[in-house]
Structures are given as C-alpha cells and as structure tokens.
Amino acid sequence: MEAKQNQEVVVIMVPFPLQSHLNQLLQLSSQISSYNIPVHYLSSDIHRRQATSRAAATAYTRIHFHNIPLPPFVCPPPNPNSPNKFPVHLQPALLASLELREPVAAYLRRMAGEFKRVVVVHDTMMAYVVEDVSSIPNAESYSYNAISALAMACFIRPLPEQLSSMGLPVLEDELPEEISYITCLQFKHLSCRDGDLYNTSRLIEAPYLDILENVQEAKIRKSWAIGPILPPQISSSETHQFHKCLEWLDKQEGKSVIYVAFGSTTTLSDEEVTELAFGLERSRVKFLWVLRDADRGDVFDGDVRRADLPEGFEERVEGVGMVVRDWAPQLQILAHRSVGGFMSHCGWNSCVESISMGVPMAAWAMHSEQPVNSVLVTEVLKLGIAVREWKNKMELVKASVIEDVVRRLMASEEGDEMRRRAAEVGAELRRTTEAGGASRLELDSFVAHITR
Incomplete structure (x- = not known):
C-alpha cells in the first residue's frame, strides 16, 4: 500500500454528496497528492463514480478511494414546476449522508493508528460527520468552503456593515425548511476545526476573505485562499475526455x-x-x-x-x-x-x-x-x-x-x-495558481503546515 511509504501524514477528504462539492475536493485531492502525500477520498461508490466519470483530469491514480456506503435512500425525480428552484428532491440523500458519522470516525481511528498525523479536509457541509476528529489525539480537521468568500461572509451575524450596504439577499431566507436543518447542524459543529480552506483567490475576493479572517472566533485559526481549484490539464487535446x-x-x-x-x-x-x-x-x-x-x-x-x-x-x-x-x-x-x-x-x-x-x-x-x-x-x-x-x-x-x-x-x-x-x-x-503565484503559495503554506 502506497501509504506505508510515508508514515508521517495522511490526508482524508470528506466531500459533500453534490456534484460541484464532490468535484472540488476531487481536484484538491489531486493537487495535494502531487506533494507526495497520501490522500484518501471517502465517499460512497455511487458518488466516487459520479465524481470521477465527470472529471476533466486523469491524475487520480495516486488517490486512494475508500467506499463508505450510504444508508438506503430513495429520491424522487426533480420537480420542474416547483416554485423554489432548490433541489429539495435530494433531501433523502443529504439526510442519509448524516448517517456516515460512525463509519467515518471508525476509519479515522484506523488511520490514526497507522500515521503520525491524520489531516481531515472536509466540506463545510460535512462538519457534523467529522465531529469525532476532536476525540482523536493525532488528528486535526480543516473546513473546505466550496462557495464564495462573499457568500460565506453573508452568514456572519450581525452582518458586517461593508456587506449590509450592498443590498445582498439574506441567504437563510433562500433555503427551504427541509434543507435549513442540515445546514444549521453543520454550522453548529464547525467550532472544532483547526483552519479553513477557500476555493477562491485574494485577487477577486480579498475584502471578503479579510472579513472572514477577522471574525473574532476565526482569529484563532489559520486560513488559506487556495483557489481556483482546477485540474492541471484543461484543453480537449490534453485530456481523456472528448465530447x-x-x-x-x-x-x-x-x-x-x-x-x-x-x-x-x-x-x-x-x-x-x-x-x-x-x-x-x-x-x-x-x-x-x-x-x-x-x-x-x-x-x-x-x-x-x-x-x-x-x-x-x-x-x-x-x-x-x-x-x-x-x-x-x-x-x-x-x-x-x-x-x-x-x-x-x-x-x-x-x-x-x-x-x-x-x-x-x-x-x-x-x-x-x-x-x-x-x-x-x-x-x-x-x-x-x-x-x-x-x-x-x-x-x-x-x-x-x-x-x-x-x-x-x-x-x-x-x-x-x-x-x-x-x-x-x-x-x-x-497565474496565481502557478509556481510562485499567490494561490499556489497559499497551498504550499497549507501543505507545509500539515507536514510540520
């Protein structure tokens, strides 16, 4: 097993089971594995297949995919006539993902016995599932924010004056009741994280990253703006995909x-x-x-x-x-x-x-x-x-x-x-993602931090 070659650090990815979230952590897995760090991507086989079959890059051979089966769920088809465009038909699948806490904790404890440090990178919407990281002495967790820094800042209460003057919609009002429960549950379990990763760049969102980093409770944690998280190969001539x-x-x-x-x-x-x-x-x-x-x-x-x-x-x-x-x-x-x-x-x-x-x-x-x-x-x-x-x-x-x-x-x-x-x-x-660029330097900094 490749992980045996490096007994120091292992990175465990815990994605949220929606396409854009699955894809972002898959791309980040590929990037971190390029630093010769073993990366384990935890998901059900259904969502692993979904993410890899739609991905635009081929550099996944270094990633360890581990199947954590979801409990049975039945989702109705999407309703084209729903007055709210939110995909509420996916609620059964999202609720099923909450049941992954125990099997994820068991896997983390197993890894904690094999590596000196276990680094968990989890989607913000999976904070509840990785709650048990705090009980593992040699484990630490980092929240991966798959939405914009501006959108994340809109959840701060009271709303910062800089944002209140922009006339932005109140995001809590945009979530159907069925989904609000899941979102609130995740936010309640974010306090134990050791840091934050953002799929954005200071080039386009510096003011909003500053707001997030200056919230009182965030000052005790490190944060890294490592975006855009994109595959290294994009053009059709360079990838296995052709359409x-x-x-x-x-x-x-x-x-x-x-x-x-x-x-x-x-x-x-x-x-x-x-x-x-x-x-x-x-x-x-x-x-x-x-x-x-x-x-x-x-x-x-x-x-x-x-x-x-x-x-x-x-x-x-x-x-x-x-x-x-x-x-x-x-x-x-x-x-x-x-x-x-x-x-x-x-x-x-x-x-x-x-x-x-x-x-x-x-x-x-x-x-x-x-x-x-x-x-x-x-x-x-x-x-x-x-x-x-x-x-x-x-x-x-x-x-x-x-x-x-x-x-x-x-x-x-x-x-x-x-x-x-x-x-x-x-x-x-x-350019910010190239060697010496601002976002690449922040990713370098994160890797240096977790391998310290």
Missing part, C-alpha cells in the same frame, strides 16, 4: 458562441425552456445549450426527463446552435477559443471556472447562494450582466429579455469590453 460538442465548437469562429448551462442542481420548467429557446433563436447568436434536469440522488439510476423544445426549434437553429442533453465537459467548453460568453446559474464552481477561463457571464441565479455570486460577478467584478433581478425571482423570464441579454453580452461594445476585462482577469487568476 461531440467540442467538435462542433472547433468549427465556429473565435468568441462567437454563448455557452448556456445551469449546473447539476437546476431543473427548468417547460415554460422556461420555451422562453429560453425562443430568446436564443431570436438573438441570432451562436449558442451551445446543455439542457438537462438536476441530478438525481443516484445519477446512474432511473429515467431522466427529456424537456420538450418548441416544435421545429432544432431544425431552425441548425448550424447556429447545438443542444446537448447529456453531461458536458464544462471546463473544456469554457476554455475553447470559440466561447465568448456563459449564461449560468452562478453556482460558485461555474463562476470560478468562467472567471478563470476569461469568459464573461449572463448571470441567472436560481437558488442558494447563487444570487450573492451574481452580485459579485456583475456588480463587484464587472464581469457579467444580470439576466434578472433577484427580487423578481418568481417571475417567468421572457424570451425578449433573454434575447436582449444575449445580444448585449455577445454582440455589443459593452460585451466586447467585458470580454477584454474578463480575459485580463482570467489570465491574472490563472
């Missing part, structure tokens, strides 16, 4: 295509699909649209709803647009020379990837912390246009609005200026 949409993009002109995708936890209603289709068609801008429902609890099980497009739509847009119904390699798409804009739900993973690749956004927040991320992208960083104001979240976004936003982003001087700025910020952000 038909990349071949289509190869035939398009530079920066001419808007990429449209709403992540793994959003389901559009039939009305929304129709309005979006007509808006894209009438804009006369080339588009690549990933049209799929939110993930099920088990992404490998069950029939997937196939949303209906307007009659004749795909025939009318042939040569101008492409609709993809399956999982698409988002990072490779955003890195493609033909992509000049991204219509997105503003999940933090998508924001980080879009900013890193220098692609401006049409920000269309759907739920959770996404409206805060939208403000960061559009009003703070000036790297996007809002599709709608969050106060109008219950209103149907009409085709005319979508048409106007797409043209502004893709076919106007305003959009050209945004692309220029996005390219500059993206290049700077990527």
